[in-house]
Amino acid sequence: MDNQFNTFSFRPVMADVIEQLNFYEPTAIQQQVIPAVLEGTSVIGQSVTGSGKTHAYLLPLLNGINTEKQEIQFVMTAPTRELAMQIYEEVRKIIDYAGMRGRWNAKLLVGGTDKQKSMEKLKRPPHIIVGTPGRILDLIKEEAISIFSASAFVIDEADLMLDLGFIHDVDQLLVRSKEGIQILAFSATIPQQLEQFYRKYLENPLHVKINDKLSPETLEHRLIPYKHREASDIILDISKAIQPYLAIIFANGKEAVDTLAASLQQKGLDVGIIHGGLSPRERKRMMKDIQNLRYQYIVATDLASRGIDIKGVSHVINAHLPKEEDFYIHRSGRTARAGMEGTVISLYRDRDIKLIEKLQQKGMTFTFWDVKNGEWKESKSWNERNRRKKTIDNIDSEAWKKVKKTKTVKPGYKKKMKKQQEEIKKQMKRKSNRKR
Structure with a gap:
């Protein structure tokens, strides 16, 4: 050659x-x-x-x-x-x-x-x-x-x-x-x-x-809604559904890393920790343990997405999504390296939707999932839920427009108008469902 x-x-x-x-x-x-x-x-x-x-x-x-x-x-x-x-x-x-x-x-x-x-x-x-x-x-x-x-x-x-x-x-x-x-x-x-x-x-x-591809084709991005659950409970369920060679779990800040790691350890998951608060000796020992594959899971701050090269990462789990797109891309870059496959699993709340939208606008593709009892289940995307909410809100406001206004205000008029609006709303929903 x-x-x-x-x-x-x-x-x-x-x-x-x-x-x-x-x-x-x-x-x-x-x-x-x-x-x-x-x-x-x-x-x-x-x-x-x-x-x-x-x-x-x-x-x-x-x-x-x-x-x-x-x-x-x-x-x-x-x-x-x-x-x-x-x-x-x-x-x-x-x-x-x-x-x-x-x-x-x-x-x-x-x-x-x-x-x-x-x-x-x-x-x-x-x-x-x-x-x-x-x-x-x-x-x-x-x-x-x-x-x-x-x-x-x-x-x-x-x-x-x-x-x-x-x-x-x-x-x-x-x-x-x-x-x-x-x-x-x-x-x-x-x-x-x-x-x-x-x-x-x-x-x-x-x-x-170099305008590298935002995300290699060998990398999959999954989104899981929090739904009022704790991060450690969802991650424990994820751990039953995946068999990682090595997974990095990202949290925002040292305290969040320590809290999440302690919670996962209580649930029986053996996890390593990386953040800037570790002493040089602790960090050296942790890196040695990681290289010797002592841990299958590492809970880390963004320091591990840029400042430390950890080989063999098959999964990245975002317990908390970062505020900026660049940090999401750096975190994702820890897996699917040198043509290998990788998966990024992110837990998200409503406040993270703006970031997800920005990444989608840049051409990143997400799939929507949930995980229960160690099994993956396909989930509705956040914008599907939003569309449904908008439809309900639209019917609500349209129904109010059709309510007959009374010229004279009598006791209990608000209740009567509300009752009338509810009736109109029911009719509109029935029509909408028939069309489907």
């Missing part, structure tokens, strides 16, 4: 790496980003999770390592330690495949690790540093490292950096970088604040926006 990566001007060592990675055809974002990075152009890349953006910057950057210079050449930042660790693992894999262990050096700098040990290891500057902005900034202030020599700076999941409040640290890092540094910023969305940040630092960047 002809390798389409050969069209890029990679060094022979990187061509070997690509072969060992079993990459043959660049993804849409790689097709546009790789040539720009090789040329030293700054890039704003916009695409959903799982589009291949990590290798879109890793391959061309590592292609340009200068082993003659023992200094920091590339800085790669991510908003969470888990994401930073994943990027670092990919860097190490490329170094191993290139046969450059000992010649290309990379260091992981994240919180929750011994800072003193990190400082010791940095006495000989690595070529690449991968880490969270806070820890990298901390080590610069301690004068353990300088990033002024770096020729490229990566901001991965930039919108999540903004959400989690780390964009100020990134700002502080860029202030300490040399003027004209190549900046490679990637995010799924570009909120206004992020646009302002980009304008401050990026001069004539290439803006690559």
Whole structure:
């Protein structure tokens, strides 16, 4: 098979790496980003999770390592330690495949690790540093490292950096970088604040926006009405109806996650928990347990939809729907990856209908279900129920129009008019039913 990566001007060592990675055809974002990075152009890349953006910057950057210079050449930042660790693992894999262990050096700098040990290891500057902005900034202030020599700076999941409040640290890092540094910023969305940040630092960047399908064909979206039930009761019923390899249950906020997880545990479901309130040690242990398939269900905040890569998710359950469409799309993106099938099951209330309508307008298809005693039952959609309510309301108002108004107001006239309206309404309903 002809390798389409050969069209890029990679060094022979990187061509070997690509072969060992079993990459043959660049993804849409790689097709546009790789040539720009090789040329030293700054890039704003916009695409959903799982589009291949990590290798879109890793391959061309590592292609340009200068082993003659023992200094920091590339800085790669991510908003969470888990994401930073994943990027670092990919860097190490490329170094191993290139046969450059000992010649290309990379260091992981994240919180929750011994800072003193990190400082010791940095006495000989690595070529690449991968880490969270806070820890990298901390080590610069301690004068353990300088990033002024770096020729490229990566901001991965930039919108999540903004959400989690780390964009100020990134700002502080860029202030300490040399003027004209190549900046490679990637995010799924570009909120206004992020646009302002980009304008401050990026001069004539290439803006690559990949309009990925809103939802892959292998992904099904099911909606279940709450109907005055508790989320944990419905989810317990869902658990009897599905056999997930791994299911992520999303709730809005740390407290909601803790409450829902406790309720599910009381009902006999063994669930893991992920949210920003866990200590580094707890989070590390939880991620290890998840990788070892200790849990079939994980209750999480939106941190798990963006900041952590969990493999093998077959089902996503929204105990609470998010307020914005983007968050629904990020959550859904945790399943049906790499051509696999997946199901998103969302519990909804009347207040969620606006969000559902917006997603439908964007082309997303929902099916309507309920679940009882571990069995799926097809349900009427919310707008069918609304149409029925509108019909009843229309008959109600039309019947009032036909009520004869009395010129003189006598005691009990309101009751008589109401009785008359009820009679007319009954007749109208009978006619309406005959027509059907």
